[in-house]
Amino acid sequence: xxxxxxxxxxxxxxxxxxxxxxxxxxxxxxxxxxxxxxxxxxxxxxxxxxxxxxxxxxxxxxxxxxxxxxxxxxxxxxxxxxxxxxxxxxxxxxxxxxxxxxxxxxxxxxxxxxxxxxxxxxxxxxxxxxxxxxxxxxxxxxxxxxxxxxxxxxxxxxxxxxxxxxxxxxxxxxxxxxxxxxxxxxxxxxxxxxxxxxxxxxxxxxxxxxxxxxxxxxxxxxxxxxxxxxxxxxxxxxxxxxxxxxxxxxxxxxxxxxxxxxxxxxxxxxxxxxxxxxxxxxxxxxxxxxxxxxxxxxxxxxxxxxxxxxxxxxxxxxxxxxxxxxxxxxxxxxxxxxxxxxxxxxxxxxxxxxxxxxxxxxxxxxxxxxxxxxxxxxxxxxxxxxxxxxxxxxxxxxxxxxxxxxxxxxxxxxxxxx
Amino acid sequence: xxxxxxxxxxxxxxxxxxxxxxxxxxxxxxxxxxxxxxxxxxxxxxxxxxxxxxxxxxxxxxxxxxxxxxxxxxxxxxxxxxxxxxxxxxxxxxxxxxxxxxxxxxxxxxxxxxxxxxxxxxxxxxxxxxxxxxxxxxxxxxxxxxxxxxxxxxxxxxxxxxxxxxxxxxxxxxxxxxxxxxxxxxxxxxxxxxxxxxxxxxxxxxxxxxxxxxxxxxxxxxxxxxxxxxxxxxxxxxxxxxxxxxxxxxxxxxxxxxxxxxxxxxxxxxxxxxxxxxxxxxxxxxxxxxxxxxxxxxxxxxxxxxxxxxxxxxxxxxxxxxxxxxxxxxxxxxxxxxxxxxxxxxxxxxxxxxxxxxxxxxxxxxxxxxxxxxxxxxxxxxxxxxxxxxxxxxxxxxxxxxxxxxxxxxxxxxxxxx
Numbered sequence: 001x002x003x004x005x006x007x008x009x010x011x012x013x014x015x016x017x018x019x020x021x022x023x024x025x026x027x028x029x030x031x032x033x034x035x036x037x038x039x040x041x042x043x044x045x046x047x048x049x050x051x052x053x054x055x056x057x058x059x060x061x062x063x064x065x066x067x068x069x070x071x072x073x074x075x076x077x078x079x080x081x082x083x084x085x086x087x088x089x090x091x092x093x094x095x096x097x098x099x100x101x102x103x104x105x106x107x108x109x110x111x112x113x114x115x116x117x118x119x120x121x122x123x124x125x126x127x128x129x130x131x132x133x134x135x136x137x138x139x140x141x142x143x144x145x146x147x148x149x150x151x152x153x154x155x156x157x158x159x160x161x162x163x164x165x166x167x168x169x170x171x172x173x174x175x176x177x178x179x180x181x182x183x184x185x186x187x188x189x190x191x192x193x194x195x196x197x198x199x200x201x202x203x204x205x206x207x208x209x210x211x212x213x214x215x216x217x218x219x220x221x222x223x224x225x226x227x228x229x230x231x232x233x234x235x236x237x238x239x240x241x242x243x244x245x246x247x248x249x250x251x252x253x254x255x256x257x258x259x260x261x262x263x264x265x266x267x268x269x270x271x272x273x274x275x276x277x278x279x280x281x282x283x284x285x286x287x288x289x290x291x292x293x294x295x296x297x298x299x300x301x302x303x304x305x306x307x308x309x310x311x312x313x314x315x316x317x318x319x320x321x322x323x324x325x326x327x328x329x330x331x332x333x334x335x336x337x338x339x340x341x342x343x344x345x346x347x348x349x350x351x352x353x354x355x356x357x358x359x360x361x362x363x364x365x366x367x368x369x370x371x372x373x374x375x376x377x378x379x380x381x382x383x384x385x386x387x388x389x390x391x392x393x394x395x396x397x398x399x400x401x402x403x404x405x406x407x408x409x410x411x412x413x414x415x416x417x418x
Numbered sequence: 419x420x421x422x423x424x425x426x427x428x429x430x431x432x433x434x435x436x437x438x439x440x441x442x443x444x445x446x447x448x449x450x451x452x453x454x455x456x457x458x459x460x461x462x463x464x465x466x467x468x469x470x471x472x473x474x475x476x477x478x479x480x481x482x483x484x485x486x487x488x489x490x491x492x493x494x495x496x497x498x499x500x501x502x503x504x505x506x507x508x509x510x511x512x513x514x515x516x517x518x519x520x521x522x523x524x525x526x527x528x529x530x531x532x533x534x535x536x537x538x539x540x541x542x543x544x545x546x547x548x549x550x551x552x553x554x555x556x557x558x559x560x561x562x563x564x565x566x567x568x569x570x571x572x573x574x575x576x577x578x579x580x581x582x583x584x585x586x587x588x589x590x591x592x593x594x595x596x597x598x599x600x601x602x603x604x605x606x607x608x609x610x611x612x613x614x615x616x617x618x619x620x621x622x623x624x625x626x627x628x629x630x631x632x633x634x635x636x637x638x639x640x641x642x643x644x645x646x647x648x649x650x651x652x653x654x655x656x657x658x659x660x661x662x663x664x665x666x667x668x669x670x671x672x673x674x675x676x677x678x679x680x681x682x683x684x685x686x687x688x689x690x691x692x693x694x695x696x697x698x699x700x701x702x703x704x705x706x707x708x709x710x711x712x713x714x715x716x717x718x719x720x721x722x723x724x725x726x727x728x729x730x731x732x733x734x735x736x737x738x739x740x741x742x743x744x745x746x747x748x749x750x751x752x753x754x755x756x757x758x759x760x761x762x763x764x765x766x767x768x769x770x771x772x773x774x775x776x777x778x779x780x781x782x783x784x785x786x787x788x789x790x791x792x793x794x795x796x797x798x799x800x801x802x803x804x805x806x807x808x809x810x811x812x813x814x815x816x817x818x819x820x821x822x823x824x825x826x827x828x829x830x831x832x833x834x835x836x
Contacts, residue, residue: 001634001660001685004547004601006535010692017695020493043488052483059474062466069469069672069708070461075438106524106676106702113697117424129422144696183422216419242419254487258524258702267419274428277435278562279531281457284524284676286704290487 009147019140022366030364034402035394037366039192041228041251041341042315042393047307048253050299054290068289075277076269077104078288084295085261092226092301095239101263103272104283108222108248108260109141114275115218115244115262116145119184120152129183129215134206135171136374137344137387139192139220143375151183152376159383165324166336167346169194171202177209184244185210188220190231190339193373193389195316197235197338204238211242216268218244223340228252229304230312231339241265249287251341252300252308259287312341312393319343319392319399326403329411343390344370347410351417352385359409365402427565437558440784448782452820453812455784457610459646459669459759460733460811465725466671468717472708486707493695494687495522496706502713503679510644510719513657519681521690522701526640526666526678527559532693533636533662533680534563537602538570547601547633552624553589554792555762555805557610557638561793569601570794577801583742584754585764587612589620595627602662603628606638608649608757611791611807613734615653615756622656629660634686636662641758646670647722648730649757659683667705669759670718670726677705730759730811737761737810737817744821747829761808762788765828769835770803777827783820 023038058064067078076082082102090097105111120131128151133142136154146152155176157169169191185206190197203219210217223230225237228251239245242265249259262272276283294300316337323334323343335344350356357369370387377384388406392399441456476482485496494500500520508515523529538549546569551560554572564570573594575587587609603624608615621637628635641648643655646669657663660683667677680690694701712718734755741752741761753762768774775787788805795802806824810817 001537002541002547002601002632003536003689004539004541006539007689010689010696017493017692020490020695020699023490024492038490040490041488043484048480048483048488051487052477052480055483055487056474056477059470059477062470065466065470065473066461067674069473069674069704070459070466072438072441072456072458072673074442075435106528107698107700109699110524110697118421119419121422121424123420123422129420141699183420214420255490256485256487256700256703258698258700271421271425271428274435277438278428279528280525280676281438281527281559282525282674282676284702284704285674286487286702 006147009144012144019368027361027364032364034365034398034405036390036392036399036402037368039391040255040393041253042311044253044307044311047303050303051253051290054293058289064289068285072282073285073288075273075282076102077283078285078292081288081292081295084292088226088295088298089263093237093239097263100266101269103262103264103269103276104288105260105262105272105276106280106284107250107258108220108246111246111260111262112141113145114272115184116142116152118271119216120146121148123183127181129181130179132179132182132185133187133376134176134185135169135187135191135198136377137169137194137370137384138373138375139188140368140372140375142186143372149376154375154377156377156381161333162336165333167333168336169196171198171205173205177212182213182215184215184218186218186220188222190223192223192340193342193368193370194335194344195337195340195342196335197231197233200235200238207238207240207242216242216244218246220246222246222248223251227300227304227308229309230341231309232313232316233338239263244268249291252304254287254290257287257290258284315341315392316343318396319390319403322400322403326400327407327410330407330414332410341391341393343392344387345390346383346387347414348386349414349417350386350410351413353388356388356409356413360406363405363409365405367406424565427562430562437786445779445782450782452783452816452823454808454810454817454820455786456809458673458811459671460729462671462725462729465721468721469671469708472711476707482707486703490700491703491706493691493700494520495701496703496710499706499710499713502710506644506713506716507681511655511657515681518684519687521680521682521687521694522706523678523680523690523694524698524702525668525676526638526664529664529678529680530559531563532690533602534560534570536689537634538564539566541601545599547599548597550597550600550603551605551794552594552603553587553605553609553616554795555587555612555788555802556791556793557606558786558790558793560604561790567794572793572795574795574799579751580754583751585751586754587614589616589623591623595630600631600633602633602636604636604638606640608641610641610758611760611786611788612753612762613755613758613760614753615649615651618653618656625656625658625660634660634662636664638664640664640666641669645718645722645726647727648759649727650731650734651756657681662686667709670722672705672708675705675708676702733759733810734761736814737808737821740818740821744818745825745828748825748832750828759809759811761810762805763808764801764805765832766804767832767835768804768828769831771806774806774827774831778824781823781827783823785824
């Protein structure tokens with residue numbers, strides 16, 4: 001068959017597909033697979049129990065079942081859920097929100113797909129504008145969303161070395177405000193893949209630049225507050241009329257219900273409603289129907305605070321300890337784990353992380369090569385070949401043994417390169 | 419804020435948004451709303467009971483719950499569901515399918531959005547190709563999916579008048595095979611909005627033309643066989659390697675679970691897997707998890723045959739009777755109701771259906787103006803201003819009374835125009 005040029009984007013960028021396939025793949029001839037790759041959150045039994053109990057209530061209540069399964073939601077998504085979320089955010093953070101500021105999408109990723117189309121690419125008068133990623137490494141999923149890859153541009157972070165083999169990426173401001181063809185600024189906070197929680201002062205600078213350029217600051221809050229709440233430092237979320245804050249039900253443990261959330265001014269949500277209606281008629285209601293009561297009675301805040309955050313904080317702390325035990329033969333640094341469920345490991349001089357990825361896969365250790373997390377970075381940066389992302393959700397023995405094998409392979413590659 | 423040109427599509431085409439909003443709206447000052455508008459299927463209590471029982475099983479089984487809610491599906495969608503569907507279709511119709519021929523999307527509409535992008539618009543060498551709709555009236559949802567509206571083109575159907583005020587649209591072949599810039603042919607069967615089930619001979623001609631042009635024939639089977647099975651004449655579905663057959667769980671009663679299905683050759687599903695991965699990571703699993711067991715044990719075939727089809731056939735037959743009772747003051751014709759849950763009413767000389775829509779809305783009767791169902795028709799056709807679509811799922815009294823008011827308003831407009 002013959003295809004339009006639209007197909008090129010999807011042939012060129014297979015990273016996302018490999019990532020999703022790696023999550024379920026079993027490399028041939030391998031008995032034990034160490035799943036430190038994809039982004040599936042953990043199944044925390046006591047949290048899953050609560051969700052199952054809620055689902056049982058829906059199954060027992062024909063009216064709730066109909067709302068979940070049988071009646072199309074509004075184009076912006078389930079009204080009850082959106083209202084409960086707006087109330088909760090207003091109460092927690094004082095943001096002046098109503099349900100009209102909340103749009104749902106079938107997963108955050110599709111929300112980002114459409115936000116990138118709306119703010120990047122060719123605009124009035126034929127003027128092209130770029131989505132600016134001010135701190136890379138940054139999320140793999142921002143890659144390839146626009147047909148013309150020059151419409152997404154990343155800027156290198158500054159590396160701040162810290163004691164105990166830790167480091168932290170910082171915002172490099174020079175030249176940022178001079179970018180005239182800026183269409184939007186995008187940052188994930190906590191950052192996937194690094195676990196960075198950019199400082200409030202950095203967020204404030206980005207907010208200023210975005211406002212000065214009359215473009216939105218898009219903040220991906222998939223791992224942030226108030227849920228799932230995977231933040232292990234002092235930090236609070238920010239919102240104003242120029243911020244597009246995205247959230248998700250994935251990391252509270254419901255990734256397969258694909259419920260993405262956009263909190264934005266009404267002009268933006270109105271457009272997203274049109275996008276949803278035209279491209280999807282309506283957004284699926286399963287996640288919203290399940291979680292709305294837990295927003296309404298604020299139970300989800302307790303679940304995030306008492307169950308989800310402690311679980312992941314323990315996992316992350318434990319994994320840092322494992323690194324210090326298993327990576328002794330390597331030169332390594334760990335990004336300060338301030339949030340999320342990942343560790344970002346830096347092996348200076350590693351040549352390179354794609355080779356490491358393949359060698360590890362051959363030994364059954366699934367990781368993500370850091371090279372995937374520099375979407376739209378034009379100038380070569382050796383650092384982008386030296387890092388990997390690991391998911392630390394799995395059981396401790398698996399993470400330990402996976403890290404041990406990573407240490408073996410990384411030290412070999414470092415020795416060879418030296 | 420400033421937007422890219424992408425936003426224009428969504429500002430220009432508000433039909434889909436109005437449609438979805440009309441479904442829940444309550445016109446001000448109106449006590450009784452007659453909902454003959456949108457496309458929400460009926461809630462058939464005994465069918466909903468079966469689905470609720472299945473949901474209760476999931477809520478009681480942590481493994482099934484995790485598959486539904488907590489573990490990302492493959493990019494093509496839940497494997498278990500896709501395998502069960504391929505088996506069922508192979509067994510029922512002899513089509514040589516495996517799970518690899520089945521791709522899920524969060525609702526058929528998003529599947530169509532991406533299929534239109536893949537086969538219409540600018541292709542290699544800058545050559546534009548158009549999505550051809552060979553028989554209009556045709557589904558409103560095909561409108562506005564491509565940024566450049568000249569990339570979708572409709573062709574008028576032939577009107578065959580039948581006894582008893584019925585008529586049936588037929589395929590006009592002349593010139594069809596001469597369209598050189600054809601990117602795909604799209605037809606819904608049963609047709610939304612008309613209830614037409616195009617003849618097998620017509621489908622065969624479209625298949626020939628599509629193959630000769632090396633473009634796919636996309637057949638939208640949302641109302642067809644084997645489920646929901648809303649076909650009231652003798653007809654069977656067709657598939658071959660050049661057919662892209664779309665199906666849905668919406669019309670079995672699960673529209674809010676947004677589960678669209680694409681059955682196609684592996685080249686096409688492979689591309690859709692890439693599209694899903696890049697734009698959505700994964701497809702929601704709620705609908706698939708709920709229905710997979712009912713595909714596996716073939717129970718869904720029985721539900722469609724014994725519960726869904728009889729329900730809608732009765733509704734449609736009853737509504738035709740109501741028309742003959744209530745529209746006596748009008749000159750009217752009814753499209754022969756061969757399938758779906760709609761009646762398509764033609765009021766010759768009506769001037770015009772958008773006025774009728776507004777007058778009816780003011781009296782609380784929600785319908786769809788037929789003018790929306792001629793996506794991409796360039797040359798004016800008076801017929802497109804003379805028809806309306808009504809959804810006959812509602813209770814008999816509501817449908818009767820709605821039709822009575824339609825009869826009053828339509829006869830007034832016809833008299834005025836005459």
